[in-house]
Amino acid sequence: MSVLDVQGVRKDFGEQQVLRGVDLSLERHEVVVLIGASGSGKSTLLRTINLIERVDDGRILLGGDDITDPSVDPDAVRARIGVVFQHFNLFPHLRVIDNVTLAARKVHGVAKGVARERGMELLETLGLGAKAREFPDRLSGGQQQRVAIVRAVMTDPELLLLDEITSALDPQLVGEVLDLVRVLKDRGSTMLMATHEMAFAREVADRVVFMQGGRIVEQGTPAQVFDAPQHPETVRFLERER
Ligand SMILES: Nc1ncnc2c1ncn2[C@@H]1O[C@H](COP(=O)(O)OP(=O)(O)OP(=O)(O)O)[C@@H](O)[C@H]1O
Numbered sequence: 001m002s003v004l005d006v007q008g009v010r011k012d013f014g015e016q017q018v019l020r021g022v023d024l025s026l027e028r029h030e031v032v033v034l035i036g037a038s039g040s041g042k043s044t045l046l047r048t049i050n051l052i053e054r055v056d057d058g059r060i061l062l063g064g065d066d067i068t069d070p071s072v073d074p075d076a077v078r079a080r081i082g083v084v085f086q087h088f089n090l091f092p093h094l095r096v097i098d099n100v101t102l103a104a105r106k107v108h109g110v111a112k113g114v115a116r117e118r119g120m121e122l123l124e125t126l127g128l129g130a131k132a133r134e135f136p137d138r139l140s141g142g143q144q145q146r147v148a149i150v151r152a153v154m155t156d157p158e159l160l161l162l163d164e165i166t167s168a169l170d171p172q173l174v175g176e177v178l179d180l181v182r183v184l185k186d187r188g189s190t191m192l193m194a195t196h197e198m199a200f201a202r203e204v205a206d207r208v209v210f211m212q213g214g215r216i217v218e219q220g221t222p223a224q225v226f227d228a229p230q231h232p233e234t235v236r237f238l239e240r241e242r
């Protein structure tokens with residue numbers, strides 16, 4: 001069974017058709033990278049999967065469950081998905097370890113001691129052990145974003161959604177965040193990620209998906225999409241990105 005199955009999803013904002021029939025599946029452990037011009041619908045697609053936006057047509061299955069069914073509790077769905085956005089959104093009044101363990105404790109009901117143990121172990125494994133007792137404003141942007149990623153994987157989500165997680169960072173901080181994404185890939189996370197970092201997409205993606213005007217125009221392995229794009233729109237986009 002697919003981890004994620006997006007079927008014929010449409011989303012309008014007023015007159016504007018932002019998603020115009022998107023079909024996309026992710027298998028377990030697969031890393032899929034969304035590329036495409038600004039406004040092509042990448043973030044909107046991620047937001048429909050996390051039920052921040054309701055689809056106007058089509059449906060989305062998570063682990064076989066139709067999460068777009070109106071009877072579904074959005075919080076129960078979000079508890080199964082890890083999300084990291086462009087802006088780190090850590091709680092400024094909570095230390096790193098408490099930021100990392102909060103959802104595990106409050107949403108998943110994990111006991112405090114158990115959550116702290118798991119949180120510390122993850123922070124240490126992922127190179128942030130020394131920062132556990134710090135407040136977020138004592139961390140660099142790259143470190144804050146890495147903490148946000150650790151927080152997102154604390155409860156072993158079925159799916160990770162990453163939206164432009166490096167685009168608010170100074171260039172010298174981008175590498176450490178991308179390194180962490182590589183580690184998660186090696187650990188077997190299933191990820192759907194939107195990025196403008198083409199070199200990174202090429203390196204980390206199992207599959208690259210090119211979106212244009214709310215549709216998937218082309219998809220394939222990084223070699224297929226970057227080295228031998230089939231669609232003129234893909235060629236034009238990649239030329240602009242070069
Ligand atoms: N809440 C909203 N209300 C109205 N229009 C919206 C809303 N969210 C997105 N849009 C519009 O939908 C279109 C797609 O936006 P989206 O953010 O999905 O693009 P994107 O591919 O993520 O772009 P970028 O690369 O700049 O992040 C844009 O034209 C945007 O203005």
Ligand SMILES: [Mg+2]
Nearest residue numbers: 042043164194
């Ligand atoms: Mg976006």
